[in-house]
Structure formats: C-alpha cells, structure tokens
Amino acid sequence: xxxxxxxxxxxxxxxxxxxxxxxxxxxxxxxxxxxxxxxxxxxxxxxxxxxxxxxxxxxxxxxxxxxxxxxxxxxxxxxxxxxxxxxxxxxxxxxxxxxxxxxxxxxxxxxxxxxxxxxxxxxxxxxxxxxxxxxxxxxxxxxxxxxxxxxxxxxxxxxxxxxxxxxxxxxxxxxxxxxxxxxxxxxxxxxxxxxxxxxxxxxxxxxxxxxxxxxxxxxxxxxxxxxxxxxxxxxxxxxxxxxxxxxxxxxxxxxxxxxxxxxxxxxxxxxxxxxxxxxxxxxxxxxxxxxxxxxxxxxxxxxxxxxxxxxxxxxxxxxxxxxxxxxxxxxxxxxxxxxxxxxxxxxxxxxxxxxxxxxxxxxxxxxxxxxxxxxxxxxxxxxxxxxxxxxxxxxxxxxxxxxxxxxxxxxxxxxxxxxxxxxxxxxxxxxxxxxxxxxxxxxxxxxxxxxxxxxxxxxxxxxxxxxxxxxxxxxxxxxxxxxxxxxxxxxxxxxxxx
Amino acid sequence: xxxxxxxxxxxxxxxxxxxxxxxxxxxxxxxxxxxxxxxxxxxxxxxxxxxxxxxxxxxxxxxxxxxxxxxxxxxxxxxxxxxxxxxxxxxxxxxxxxxxxxxxxxxxxxxxxxxxxxxxxxxxxxxxxxxxxxxxxxxxxxxxxxxxxxxxxxxxxxxxxxxxxxxxxxxxxxxxxxxxxxxxxxxxxxxxxxxxxxxxxxxxxxxxxxxxxxxxxxxxxxxxxxxxxxxxxxxxxxxxxxxxxxxxxxxxxxxxxxxxxxxxxxxxxxxxxxxxxxxxxxxxxxxxxxxxxxxxxxxxxxxxxxxxxxxxxxxxxxxxxxxxxxxxxxxxxxxxxxxxxxxxxxxxxxxxxxxxxxxxxxxxxxxxxxxxxxxxxxxxxxxxxxxxxxxxxxxxxxxxxxxxxxxxxxxxxxxxxxxxxxxxxxxxxxxxxxxxxxxxxxxxxxxxxxxxxxxxxxxxxxxxxxxxxxxxxxxxxxxxxxxxxxxxxxxxxxxxxx
Numbered sequence: 003x004x005x006x007x008x009x010x011x012x013x014x015x016x017x018x019x020x021x022x023x024x025x026x027x028x029x030x031x032x033x034x035x036x037x038x039x040x041x042x043x044x045x046x047x048x049x050x051x052x053x054x055x056x057x058x059x060x061x062x063x064x065x066x067x068x069x070x071x072x073x074x075x076x077x078x079x080x081x082x083x084x085x086x087x088x089x090x091x092x093x094x095x096x097x098x099x100x101x102x103x104x105x106x107x108x109x110x111x112x113x114x115x116x117x118x119x120x121x122x123x124x125x126x127x128x129x130x131x132x133x134x135x136x137x138x139x140x141x142x143x144x145x146x147x148x149x150x151x152x153x154x155x156x157x158x159x160x161x162x163x164x165x166x167x168x169x170x171x172x173x174x175x176x177x178x179x180x181x182x183x184x185x186x187x188x189x190x191x192x193x194x195x196x197x198x199x200x201x202x203x204x205x206x207x208x209x210x211x212x213x214x215x216x217x218x219x220x221x222x223x224x225x226x227x228x229x230x231x232x233x234x235x236x237x238x239x240x241x242x243x244x245x246x247x248x249x250x251x252x253x254x255x256x257x258x259x260x261x262x263x264x265x266x267x268x269x270x271x272x273x274x275x276x277x278x279x280x281x282x283x284x285x286x287x288x289x290x291x292x293x294x295x296x297x298x299x300x301x302x303x304x305x306x307x308x309x310x311x312x313x314x315x316x317x318x319x320x321x322x323x324x325x326x327x328x329x330x331x332x333x334x335x336x337x338x339x340x341x342x343x344x345x346x347x348x349x350x351x352x353x354x355x356x357x358x359x360x361x362x363x364x365x366x367x368x369x370x371x372x373x374x375x376x377x378x379x380x381x382x383x384x385x386x387x388x389x390x391x392x393x394x395x396x397x398x399x400x401x402x403x404x405x406x407x408x409x410x411x412x413x414x415x416x417x418x419x420x421x422x423x424x425x426x427x428x429x430x431x432x433x434x435x436x437x438x439x440x441x442x443x444x445x446x447x448x449x450x451x452x453x454x455x456x457x458x459x460x461x462x463x464x465x466x467x468x469x470x471x472x473x474x475x476x477x478x479x480x481x482x483x484x485x486x487x488x489x490x491x492x493x494x495x496x497x498x499x500x
Numbered sequence: 501x502x503x504x505x506x507x508x509x510x511x512x513x514x515x516x517x518x519x520x521x522x523x524x525x526x527x528x529x530x531x532x533x534x535x536x537x538x539x540x541x542x543x544x545x546x547x548x549x550x551x552x553x554x555x556x557x558x559x560x561x562x563x564x565x566x567x568x569x570x571x572x573x574x575x576x577x578x579x580x581x582x583x584x585x586x587x588x589x590x591x592x593x594x595x596x597x598x599x600x601x602x603x604x605x606x607x608x609x610x611x612x613x614x615x616x617x618x619x620x621x622x623x624x625x626x627x628x629x630x631x632x633x634x635x636x637x638x639x640x641x642x643x644x645x646x647x648x649x650x651x652x653x654x655x656x657x658x659x660x661x662x663x664x665x666x667x668x669x670x671x672x673x674x675x676x677x678x679x680x681x682x683x684x685x686x687x688x689x690x691x692x693x694x695x696x697x698x699x700x701x702x703x704x705x706x707x708x709x710x711x712x713x714x715x716x717x718x719x720x721x722x723x724x725x726x727x728x729x730x731x732x733x734x735x736x737x738x739x740x741x742x743x744x745x746x747x748x749x750x751x752x753x754x755x756x757x758x759x760x761x762x763x764x765x766x767x768x769x770x771x772x773x774x775x776x777x778x779x780x781x782x783x784x785x786x787x788x789x790x791x792x793x794x795x796x797x798x799x800x801x802x803x804x805x806x807x808x809x810x811x812x813x814x815x816x817x818x819x820x821x822x823x824x825x826x827x828x829x830x831x832x833x834x835x836x837x838x839x840x841x842x843x844x845x846x847x848x849x850x851x852x853x854x855x856x857x858x859x860x861x862x863x864x865x866x867x868x869x870x871x872x873x874x875x876x877x878x879x880x881x882x883x884x885x886x887x888x889x890x891x892x893x894x895x896x897x898x899x900x901x902x903x904x905x906x907x908x909x910x911x912x913x914x915x916x917x918x919x920x921x922x923x924x925x926x927x928x929x930x931x932x933x934x935x936x937x938x939x940x941x942x943x944x945x946x947x948x949x950x951x952x953x954x955x956x957x958x959x960x961x962x963x964x965x966x967x968x969x970x971x972x973x974x975x976x977x978x979x980x981x982x983x984x985x986x987x988x989x990x991x992x993x994x995x996x997x998x
Contacts, residue, residue: 410771
C-alpha cells in the first residue's frame, strides 16, 4: 500500500470535505448531541421507537415523490447491480418501510439521520447538502385528531427541552379548509395547487407581489382579492367562528370537515396545555403535495428576514456570511398529515400518518448564536470533553513520574465508571499536567505524591476554585474512600456535566 | 405530485432495500442502541470526544488507501461538480480530518457511523454492504505504548460492559517483530507483505495449506518451515523471553525495538488489570499495510468456523442462512498503530495514531443469539418500547371514554418526564386498553374512573403481577401524589428499563 508513495508524492487536490458538507467536532458536536438527546428523550416519553433505514434507496422508491425538487437527488454511480440514490428525506423511507411491513397496524416511530440534497448551500443559515433531520411520525388508524394533537404537544415539549418554548410559534392550517376556501372563492380546481404555492409565500413577500404571481398564473384579479381577504385571517380558536359565520365558506363541504377537525384539535390542545403556542393561519400552505389534512410549521423571530438580519448584525464581524439577505433561516420544524403516501408503494395498504420533522441544523444555528452570546457574558458551560477527573503526580529530586501508580488510580476510577484521564508521559512536569486538565476544563484533580501514596492517601483538589477558598489547595483522601469522595463531589457541586 | 398517479399505477419494481442493506427496527434496534450506548460510555470515560464526518468524501481522499479492496468503494454518480465516493471506513476520514486541522496536536476521538463496501453480503454473519463501525483512536506524540495500552484497556471495558469479557481474547503482535522475524528467517524483503498475508490465514487454514501458499509465492520450503516454527509461538509475556533467548531473532534490530515496546506494554497492561485477556500471537499479521507497530484483533469462539457452525446448528431451523460454512463471524474488533497515514495527506504533518474499530454488526449478531437463547429460557428483558405508564379509563353504562381526562393525566406525567401512552380512541374498551399495554410490555397502568376522579383519585396498578399478590388489583392514589408514587414504583421494583 501507499504509505511510502504518500511521502514522495505531492497532493494534487485540495484537502477538504465535499461542497455543502462539513465535519462536526468539539463544542459544535457536543451542542448537536445535546439537541439530539433532548429530542430523543421527548420522542421516547411519547412511546416513540427508533427506525433506521439505509442511507440510499432504490431509485424507483424516491422517483415521483418530490416534484421538481427531484433534480436535487444524489444518485450513486452505476457500478453494476441496482440503481440507487441517497435519501432526500426520512418520510419516504418510512412510507416504504410501512408498505413493506404489512403486519404493522400502528406505530410511533422516530428517526434521526442525515439526508442529502444537491442544493445551493448557505452555511451561515445552517443550509447544507448533507444535513440532519429528526422525524417523529404516528402511523395507524386512530380516532380523529388524537395523534395530530400529540404531535403538536411533542413539538412544544421539544422546544421546552431546548429552552426555546418562549420563542416559537406553531402556525397551523388544514388542507381541507384551504382547498375549500380556494374553491369557494372561485379558483378553478386545476389551479388550486399553484395558487396555493403562491399563497405560501405571504410570509416572505408583500400582498402585491403575491397577487401579481396569482394573476400571472391566470387568476382573475377579483378572485385573487377575495382569496387575499380570507388568507389574511390568523389567530386562535376564534377564527373557526369567523369561518362558520361566513356564508360563502361555511357552505363548502371540505371546509365543514376541516372545521370539525380543527374544533377537536383545539379541545385536545387545551387538555395538553399548548394552546398558547399555536396560531391558526389561513395563509399557511406548505409545499409538498402529499399532505391531506392538518399542516403546521414552527417559526421563531429568526425565521423571518428581519429577525435573521438583526441577529446577523449583532455579530460583530463576518456579517457577509449570510448569502441571501432576503430569507431567514426558515421554519425550524414542519409537518402534517399524509394519509395516502404509503398507498403509493402498496396498493392494498392504506395507513394514515401524521408527523413532524425538526430542522436540527437550523435549531443548532440558533442555539449556537445563543451560546456565543452567553459565552460573551461569561455564562458558557460547554466543556470540550466530559472528563471529570485528571490524575496527576508530583515529586522532588529523583521523581520517577509514578506512571504505574497513575495508571492504577485511573484504573480504579474507570472501574467505578468515572471519566478519567492522565498525562500520557512517563515523567510529566506538574505545570504541564495542570495545563492539560485546564485545557479540558476538567473539574477535579487527584494528585499523587510518593509519601502520601506510602500512607495509602492521595490529594483531591477541585480545580478553578477562587483564591481564599478553604478547599483551594485540596485535601488528603484515603485511596479506599477516593471513589465515594469523588462521586459525592461531582453530585454536590452540581458541576456542569458537559 | 403523484398521490393520484400512485393509486392508478402498479408498482413496476420490487419493494425492498438495496442489496446488502437493511432496516433496523424493534428489538433489533433497541439491542443495537444498547451496544452503542455501552460503547459510547466507555469511550467517554477515557476522555473520548466525538467526530462526525460526511458520509461521502472526495474520491481522491480514498484513492490509494485500501489496496485491492478499492474496487469495493461506492462512487456517487457524476452530476456535475466534484467526484465523490461513500466512505469505506472511518480511519481514512479521521486521518484526512487530522491533516486538515493542523492545530490539533493530540486527541482521543471516537466515531460511530456507517461505512460502505460493495462486497458479497452474508447476512447471517452480520456482513453487510452498509454496516456500522465504532472507532476509538488516540492521535498525538506520547511516551511509548501508553496510548496503546489504554486502547487495549478500552477493549476490555467495552466487552465487560457488553457482558462478553469472559468470552473474548485479544490477539497481539507487533509489526516490527513480525517483519524482523521474516527477515531473520530469510524471507526476501520484497516478499514480506505477501508472506505476511499468508501467515495471517493460519487461524482459518492448516499449516500445510499456508505453507503451500508461501511456496507458490516463491518462498523456499526451508525458509517457510523456519517461519512456521516461529509463528506457532503464542502465549503471554514469556514469549518475549523465548524470543530474547533465540540467537537468530534477538540479533535483529527491528525485533529488539519491538521487544522493548512489548515489555513496556505488558507492564502497563498489568497496571490496567487486563493481562488475562491478551494472547501474544506471532501469527497475527492483519491485512492493512499502514500499520507500523502494535497490531491486535479480538476473537471469540464464534470467530472460528467451528464455533460459528456449532452456534448455527443450535438454531432449530434456518441453518442454511450461513452462506459460507468455512468462515466464522471473524474478528469482532481490530486495530493497531499507524504512524504514517496522516502524513499521506499533509506532507509536513507527522502525527502518530493508534486505534481500534469494533465490528458492531458482528457483536450484534452474537448478542442477539444470546438474547434468543435467554428468551427461550424465559429470561428476556427486551421491551419493544420504553413506555413506563399506560393511562386507561373504564366506566359503566353511558361511559364517555374520559378522553380529555386521560389526556390531562398523560400531560401531567409527560410534564414530569414520565414515559406515558394511552389508547388513541375516544371510547376504548377496557380489555382493548390492557391489550395495548401488554403488547408494549408497559409495567404500570393508571386507571381512571368517573367516581374516583371526582374524589381526586386514580388507580395505580402494576401489570403482570402474579395471582394472589397483595397489590394485584392496584390501589387508589391521589392525583397530587401520582407522579411521586410512580417514580417510587419505577425505582423500587427495578423494572427493566427497556
């Protein structure tokens, strides 16, 4: 092999990760893991079980599911055998799995994994070609709106766990109400999807421009204005009353069904104590065609152009990192009900689904900004590793480094499950050992000296104590009591675990 | 989009995952997660920090690293832009990362992720085209053999955590000793790598066949026999004495360096209390060329053809699942020291590394067999989900299902972080609710009745208690005390958490 070749040849290519991908390491990785573990805990609290599917699927599985975005799919090269492509999302693989596993009648599944889109990357906003999705979906025939309400409850719990509850709003709408509204206003049926996608832009564009797009798509000005009046509606439960009181809308059958769903939903959201977080927004349309009922999108101030621009201005330099100043990070979670997708794979199988996908890279971007602000204010708690104890040795003239003794003490602590390191040198100097411990923000040191060891004792010292603290210099502990003493200290001082 | 198309068209392709890949779900997934979390805990205990790299790399990064196995690499299709390929292992991406991040002088990194090889799959043995590796590597210049010993300590801790410590052996060898041995026996330098790979087969083939291969590769019969004498040596520390006492070997400079390393290693392994798990085995060679020092491989009885065949015979049916009866599952972890790999990417960067890769799919296969045996013996503890409480309702004539009340109690428990579910129906029958709880092996039920609720109470019932148990029928608890009572019960009864 090429170990020798490598030495003689110069590299003829750039040393980097592919476009739109990145390595995760250090505090970024720790923050990402914290997000995953908070989300996973919530998913499990609701009976979620984990599914893992291959990173690539047969090409035919993905074909015809993503509309014009299909051009963004990564194909594998033809090396003989099957045609495969990297997954574009986690929903289609889940539907494929449901179609294959015909004995599954109901399931709450979650899936946290990378997906792939050959899109234009925008790193500052957390938009990458390889990025993570965290999906939770409930499949199966249940009584109306019970799973839908639980998914929304889960959304609130997740952002509560991420300490973002106060900063999010869940925009809600219902496909049946939206489509009924278009029909009632006189939008021809074959134009409903395209007009719907124009309406979906109302969070980014002013009404004039949206109306222009509608007219370009062949809608009469009057009809557009009528639509415009209705889709401005947003608020809480009272919107249902407004719709019911409107003769035009309340006569539409689709809308009647949608209203029945929404009334149940509001009851359930009340029992779940999350009514304060939702906004019934008739302009919410969502891009994907496969939604059949409730749809939702989670936004924060950073989701909008203004909020994002502000947050970027606050960063002293690097403000040009934002590639497109007209768009915020976008929604940070989104989903809805899709009752017909599994049926596309298995003719005889009809299994209704409702779910949510968290955009963790966007959530990561927001939380990282918050952490950086807190770090500037001196409140940072992120440690580069989780090591709790650093075992050191010191001695005078003729000091042999006590390597075997450091190993033996580390061994004792590892046996007790305590995260421990020591300097990997035969004879390290004491300042060097303190430096290593400090670099890792390790909270505790166990210091070995020959005399103390001979008496069966070691010194336990909490690092980073202020001058004058009574335990600043540490204290002697018998080796037999060391594990217990360390565990007590790790509990008592409530040291940040990461 | 194609929701309507899907209904009218028949699927023209097979509904499946690509060859050599699989979905993970249910108890398989739970077992795999248990393995990951046990391994992760050990890695973190030793100060490991996690690295995540993209699933694909620039093709040039992988080129020239895997010898003839390069043909197994999955390429991405050329869709404009860079040439990329799926990663083949986690070691080369780590070396690429080290080469790029020049400020990193020392690191303990771990990485748990999927890798891809277009190999012939053998599902029964856990050999797939998409499979997981769990890698731990220590990079940086340290005093000799200190990190090497810690890696071996980690190996033992991992298998201890997986309750497999008693069933593993770590075979050790040293490239310098092996190469020195070949040279001392008269193997020409240009034949050392190919003879080495013949010797590596001694765990699968009898000596006669290995000797034949050597002769076919151009080695004289006498030289082969001499090699054969030495590589039969295996045992503990005493092998070092045997080598030192051998005039031919002890004169070789490479061997002298290797012996110095091994003596240090045995000292350190003693301090780490893992000497009993290692076997110094002069026939161990390892395939990859980039190793420069210590090499090792972890085997169990199932690693050998005999052990594997036996375990397959014990399974009543399905014995044909094994594709190649001549090979066991192979080693379940392997690694070694590779001091020159990073240098292949960055001429000026020389950063020595030593590491281990756990073959989790093989470990999974072994543990799953064990779990199935235990399940037959009635000791199974794997639960299909982690839900701890099922909230139910019952009532007589005119019973309205108490849905809002069930939601409200579930809400109370979710707020307290307790994993809770309830039947997603407006009016579920009581037997149906018990059936759902039983299907999920949920340990506790909270049962709501109208009268009890009016008095502020609910019934708490431990499921699966034997007839005649004093708490078989459950007991009433005030709603205010419910959370505390459940937490006490979940702790006290030491219910299996999964």
